[in-house]
Structures are given as C-alpha cells and as structure tokens.
Amino acid sequence: MKDAAAIVGIGQTPFAKHLPEAEKTLACRAVLDALDDAGIAPSEVDAFASYTMEETEEVEVAKAIGAGDVTFFSKVGYGGGGSCATVAHLAAAIATGQATVGVAWRSRKRGSGARPWRNTQQQLPTPAQWTRPFGLLRPVDEIAMLTRRYMHEFGVSRDHLFNVALACRNRANQNPAAMMYERPLTREMYMTARWISEPLCLYDNCLETDGALACVVVSADRARDCRRRPVLVHSAAQGMPAQHHGMVNYWCDDPLEGPAWTAARRLWEGADLRPQDVDVAQIYDAFTALVPLSLEGYGFCGRGEGGAFTEGGALEIGGRLPLNTGGGGLSEAYVHGFNLINEGVRQLRGTSTAQVPDASTCLVTAGEGVPTSALLLRS
Amino acid sequence: MATHPKSTRTSVPAQQTARKDGAPAAGPDASGRTGATASGPQLRTQSDNGLLLPVPDEDGAPFWEYAARGELRVQSCADCGELRFPPRPCCPRCQSFADSWERMSGRGRIWSYVLPHPPLLPAYAEQAPYNAVLVELSEAPGIRLAGNVVAAPDAALDSVDPAKLRIGAPVKAVFHEMAPGTTVPRWLLERP
C-alpha cells in the first residue's frame, strides 16, 4: 500500500462556536469544497469513510452531493482515534481495487451542540459503571488522571504542557481560519487559568467547535492528473494494544504506554522513513498531555522524555519538530482531529499559513488514549 | 502478573459460574436488559441528590451485588486463577468461561487522582472541587479502581483536604449506600 494512494483535495467550512447550518449541510459543503479543490466531479465519488460518531450517514451525503454508485463505505470507532483511519481505509480500498475516488469527512456541531458527557440517561454501561459514579464525568477527567501519573513518574511539568498549548496558539495566530487567530496566549494566562480538572487547566483543553472538513483520496496514478500537487499516503496504521480498554485505559500493565506505541510499530514497519525524517507533525491534541505521550509513542524521543522534548522551542517553526501548524484542536478547531489531516496536506503542498520550509514528510496522528490511527504523508 | 489468593473459591456464593442463568434476589438484574438496575424495571441512573449511580452490565453485576453486602470482590478465572478487571465473559489468559469472585483485602494505594472543577453535572458541581482517585489493589496492582477518598463512608466527595492526597498513599475500602440497593466502594486514607 506504500505510496499507492494520494490525498488530492481538501475542503472545510468556517470554524466557529456557533454555525447556523445543520451538521448535514456542513458535511455536504466540506465534501464539495474538497472535490472542487481536487477538480473531481461529485459523480465520480464511489467510496466514503467517516467516524462512527459522525451523525450524517453516507447515504445522506452521497445523494445530496450527487455521488455515483458507491462500492466502498466504512466507519471507524473511538471518536478522534478514527480520524486518520478514515483516510487509511480509503487508501486501502483504492489500492485493492474496491473503489477509485474516496471521500473522508467529519462534520460536528460540538461548539453549539450538547456536551456528550452531560447526558445522564445514555450512560454506556461499560466502562461508565466503573468511573462516572465517582465523578469522573468528562474526557478531561479521564485524561487528567493519566496526566498526573505521567507528571509523577517522569517529571513532566505544567511548563511542558504550556509549551504544547503555546506552540498551537502561536500557529493559530498565523492562521486566519483558526478560532484563536487573534487571541495570543502568554505563560501568565496559562499559569493563572482556571482549572478544569487538576492538573489540567482551561488551556490544556481543546476548543468546542462547529465545523466540517473533508478530503479526497485517489490512486497515485490518478493523482498525477489532478488539479493540485498530490500528497501520497506513504504509510498508515491503526493501533489497539493488547488489554486496552478505550479512553478509560486504567487496567493494563502500563496505562501511559498507549495505542500510539502500537500504531507506530506498524506505521514505521510500512515506511521507508524514520522519525528523524519527519519535517512537520500534526499530533492529536484534544488535551495538551496527549502530545508528549504521542511524541514518545511515535518514536521522536524515549519513554518518559516527551515533556523534555517540548523544551527550547522544539515544537515551534524552526524547532526540532514543528507541530500542529494550523493551530490544532487546541487553537484552530476541534473537529475530532480532521483539521490535522488537512493541515498535513497543506504543509506538503507548501500552502500552510505557517509553512515549514521545504516540508516533504508529515506525520498525522489520531486520538491517543483510545484505539487510534496515524498517517505518514509525503509529497 | 496478579497474584491469586488461594482457596477462596469455596467461599464464593453459588452463582459464581452460573450468574448468567439467574440473578440473586438482592442484586442487579442480570438478565441482559440494558441499563436495568436493582431498583426494578424503571431505569434508575441517579441518586436522590443527583449523583450518577453505577449502571451495571451483565459482566459487572456481581461486583455491585457483593459491594451491596460490603464485600470488595474481583472477577477471577476459575481455571487458572488470573484476576481480571473490568469483568468480562472469559479469561484472556486461558480462555476459560468459568469464573469466581475473589474477595480483596480492601487495601491499596493511590495510583493517581484528579480534582474536577465545573462545568460539571449539578450534583457534582455542588461538591467541586472534589477528588476522584484510582486505587491500585494490594493483591493486584494492575487493577485500579476508580473512587473517592472521603473522611468517612458517608461523607461528602470533598470531605478530605486535597493537600492530603499523594500518589502512593495507602488507603482502605469502605462502603457507601448511594441509593437503596446501590452501594459503592469508597476509600479512607490509612494515615489521615
């Protein structure tokens, strides 16, 4: 599958706390925007992939945009863990001849819609019965639990987490499409911010966003005839470690060695490249602490070294590993990580608002701490 | 991996390996109806003061039945003795479907903890910031039960000064009845 498929179109709606249009409408707009970017007619689309949490069905998107006969469709579970897998599934389908033009998308009104954790009636019995009665109500509580342990075991500090928040915010300040475009962040703001779940404060949390994104995947051969410079899917992987329990992954031998490690082994096995070859990364950042954990998992540093890795401007433009160059989930938009995919494509086209000079390799990751996925893209 | 307390299988009630065929009278409905609880056919998900009650599934029901009797028990393989949590249909080590429920000493250590602040559900916001902890059981350090460290079994979620919480601090289990028929383990500091 190496380099067999390419992303040739990306599309998105504006990002905002509140958009008036329905999720379905936003989904259609993002998909059509991506097809237009690719220069491919909607009637040529024969494959779809999205998240199980996506509430617009393929049938709705396909009939609205005027897709042709569809021969492949797939949905990936575990929230933001599925982002990169949507592209991976399309790439695999295209590489194996099951389809020719695939669209992946995510549309979500998490900014103006309900917070899922507020729903008391729809408690998933497993594993909510083991956590929610005790007031571990929200994803932030579950990840804060891992974060405190991570800080305790490895000396990760709030300054390290701030480095992540700051890098994302600085890139958002360069990106007019980002929700935090005109909102700089200072260390003082971070250190005095209100807690959400100690040890995580407001700025350790991603945004709440209305918005939709999509991308178009075709074979590498076909990609040569498209409107834009193709971005090849060099390697892709999903990862669910042995004895993993999902977001509340408290019952394996080492909860701090999560799905990133599993996905990374497969990702690098399928690649001609190593971590040191990566020019720019888009690392899933629903919470700041997921970034240093992911940097360890994907092999940019050793176990427990993720915090120290962020020091000295390493994550900024010109640093060891510039990341989340559109602002990420922390400062551009939180749409279950799909904006990280589109930003990875922009970097390899050379059109990012925070362009890494001559970037030719980009790692994109999905949610860490849940069954996850990753893409290694190259130009 | 986890150590297995010897010779405790005989102390476990008779439903240990046949619980899927019938729920004990005092315990949650294990018939497989999603969300059914001890309070009867009406889905009960909150206590009178608005805290969320555990909504057991079929695998988890025995844990809550034993908790209602003031016993902390963990599912174990009846063939190879491996403890497992959360409970599940078969043993990941030997694939046996026979299980037993082993009584734990109730001793453990804090593995990590958080202090949630609003926005929260109203009943939790009232007590925020409170602590939520993960406790590693002495018998099986890989089993980490979520809970709350409190000053007394029926005390509020914020009854212990957060400054007294430390990773590694020894704790012991007590039991608190959240609603009629629904009891949860909670934790007291061994050295308050």
Ligand SMILES: [Zn+2]
């Ligand atoms: Zn066994």
